Amino acid sequence: MHPHIHDAELENWHDFEIESRREITALLRGIGEKNQLIRMLLRGEADVCVTTILDVQPEHNAVILDASVDREQNQRIVGASNITFETTLDKIRILFSAEKVELCFHEGNPALRIALPATLIRLQRREYYRMNTPLSNPVRVIVPLPAELGGGSHPFPLTDISCGGIAIMDNKLLLGDTIGKNYLDCRIDLPEIGTVATSLQIRNSIDLTLLNNKSNRRLGCAFVDIARPMLAQVQRYITRLERERNARIAGLG
Structure with a gap:
């Protein structure tokens, strides 16, 4: 260095x-x-x-x-x-x-x-370094829903990940768009790395309309009180995604 x-x-x-x-x-x-x-x-x-x-x-x-x-x-x-x-x-x-x-x-x-x-x-x-996660085989976060949102747990696909948080798609609008709301005990399964447990806070919400008129909602979520070993797993996954991306770029050359 x-x-x-x-x-x-x-x-x-x-x-x-x-x-x-x-x-x-x-x-x-x-x-x-x-x-x-x-x-x-x-x-x-x-x-x-x-x-x-x-x-x-x-x-x-x-x-x-x-x-x-x-x-x-x-x-x-x-x-x-x-x-x-x-x-x-x-x-x-x-x-x-x-x-x-x-x-x-x-x-x-x-x-x-x-x-x-x-x-x-x-x-x-x-905290600003974001990597897009694969679309073909999406990484999912399992979010336990509180009783007022119907209870149970629901998987949401990630669109990107950083050391500060994740962006997810909530196409069925299950989470509402309450900025600042916390969801506890969420689990992200990172391929070949392991499971990351963390709380998430909704930081921003963008509604997108697709060409087929279906609506999509993208929620930006911040990690809350994430443990250091969990953050280390996130970092390892980001580095892996980046290596794969660079290999693709080099392969196109």
Whole structure:
């Protein structure tokens, strides 16, 4: 892990290493197109300068960055080794590094060139990191219904999962849409991981009308007082879904 990110801070971040060259190229291009500022860290935090991505050239194994207006700083950058870069794209922090930086020209102006990173690390606040769950073979949560809603237990299919909660489809409108209502002793069966027991609180409700005029209700639910071992299972499942998704993306390439 990169030394300037503290372990305690990492507790709250979901980190994922990307090794697919195509995905790395696409992410870096996205950062360049949005003119996102990139912090370039020389020798840890001792020397920081800000740059942007001017061009990504996988065919030349190169990323072209804006040079500093300060000539002395450019000399320090070119003389440095193991430089770390940090930026954000859509609330996700992205980290990569380079062993060396070379001076070059881009469209007639001085610029910096690094090798296309072999790996890139994406960090996102854990509670916001959502993975869509499979539609073909849906994961279900069993919710015990209180007496006023008819009692008994009912399964609801998940549409996504994060470390903060789940989104479920309630197409028969069994749960009502009472924002803030808690449902106790819910069980989620995560394939090949195990059963997660937690209470859920309804946080938001969206009614969707499908093309065949059937109505659908999507409820966003937060985990309430979820035990750490249960949260660890959720995290393992999210990581597994992400690996499967990345394998699919790489397979399409």
